[in-house]
Every structure is written in structure tokens, then in C-alpha cells.
Amino acid sequence: MKGLTARQQQVLLLAADGNTNVQIAARLQISSHTVAEVLTAAYRTLGARDRANAVALAIWRxxxxxxxxxxxxxTAA
Structure with a gap:
């Protein structure tokens, strides 16, 4: 079973924290389009249908x- 890349893990963790693609992009100094592509690839790897499902599956795996x-x-508190 193929695992997530380090970038996919990083972006998924930021998404799990409630950040939008635009916020993730600003934090990582990449485009929001790149964030969307990284998340799409992570969803595909995990077989996930959305952010919450992707986080749950990434934890399970x-x-x-x-x-x-x-x-x-x-850090958010």
C-alpha cells in the first residue's frame, strides 16, 4: 500500500487544523492550485472522498x- 508523501502529510495536517486551501498556500508559500492538487493526490492515495475522510483514513493507515x-x-490554543 502506497503511503502519503511528506508534502501530502503536511498539507493534510494543515487542512485538519481547519485551514482553507488559500491559508495553506500562504503558509507554505505555494499556490492554492498546488494545494488543491496535493490534496487531490492524497485523497486518491487514501481512497478518501473529502478532507475529514482523508484525515481519518490517514490516521488509520x-x-x-x-x-x-x-x-x-x-499551537492553536
């Missing part, structure tokens, strides 16, 4: 950890 998500929550 071990591509992202609950610790990484908790780290996002700590």
Missing part, C-alpha cells in the same frame, strides 16, 4: 499520528 494532530491543537 498510520500516515499521520494522533500526536501530530494534538500538536496542531496545542
Amino acid at each position: 498510520g500516515d499521520i499520528s494522533l500526536g501530530e494532530l494534538a500538536g496542531i491543537a496545542r
Whole structure:
């Protein structure tokens, strides 16, 4: 089973934090079109239908950890 790339993991974690494609793009200094393409590739790899499903599947598969998500929550608080 193919895993997510480091960039796909990074973008998916930022999406899990509630960021829009435009916000993710600004943070990573890439275009929002690139963010959309990275997310689409991640969805395809995971077999996901949307952001929430992609995050859940990435956790289940071990591509992202609950610790990484908790780290996002700590920085947001």
C-alpha cells in the first residue's frame, strides 16, 4: 500500500487544523492550485472522498499520528 508523501502529510495536517486551501498556500508559500492538487493526490492515495475522510483514513493507515494532530491543537490554543 502506497503511503502519503511528506508534502501530502503536511498539507493534510494543515487542512485538519481547519485551514482553507488559500491559508495553506500562504503558509507554505505555494499556490492554492498546488494545494488543491496535493490534496487531490492524497485523497486518491487514501481512497478518501473529502478532507475529514482523508484525515481519518490517514490516521488509520498510520500516515499521520494522533500526536501530530494534538500538536496542531496545542499551537492553536
